[in-house]
Amino acid sequence: MGRVFSFTSRKELSSLEVKKALAYFRNPSKWPEWNSVTKTMLATKAESIDEGDHLAIFQIIKGGLIETRWIVNQIREGPDFCEIQIDGEGQYRNERPIGRGIKELSVCITFLHSEDGGIEVHSSCNVSRLMSIFSKQINAFMKKQSEQFITDLSKV
DSSP, rough: OOOEEEEEEEEEEOOHHHHHHHHTTTGGGGHHOOTTTTTTESSSSSSOTTTTTTEEEEEEEETTTEEEEEEEEEEETTEEEEEEEEEEEEEEEEEEEEEETTEEEEEEEEEOOOOTTEEEEEEEEEEEEEEGGHHHHHHHHHHHHHHHHHHHHOOO
């Protein structure tokens, strides 16, 4: 069996800031404006994110174009919150899969727009026993990914 890694990051924001961040997150055409790693993005629909939608985020890493594919697994909404879970479908360079060591990558983003609300990002993944020897790097990746979402969304 593999090993599970996870990290949760939270930031308290005003109700107005959370609603604005949610509006930007739910609009794929706005992603390059707020997301520091997204240079270009393709989505099933250009103006909204709904359950079952596919997202493809393109970025340049070490001079190569990397495509990261996601699927919107679940969206839960209530009167003062919205929780969106996106699951990783892998990374690709020139349509060839890369980074296959991380399995079942999942990011759950909760927007709580009530008093004392804010944004919470929970990232988790499974890795094989062999890959768990890189636990320090995997933990750093999970932390960086969660904090990057929080930092970018809080600047909207």
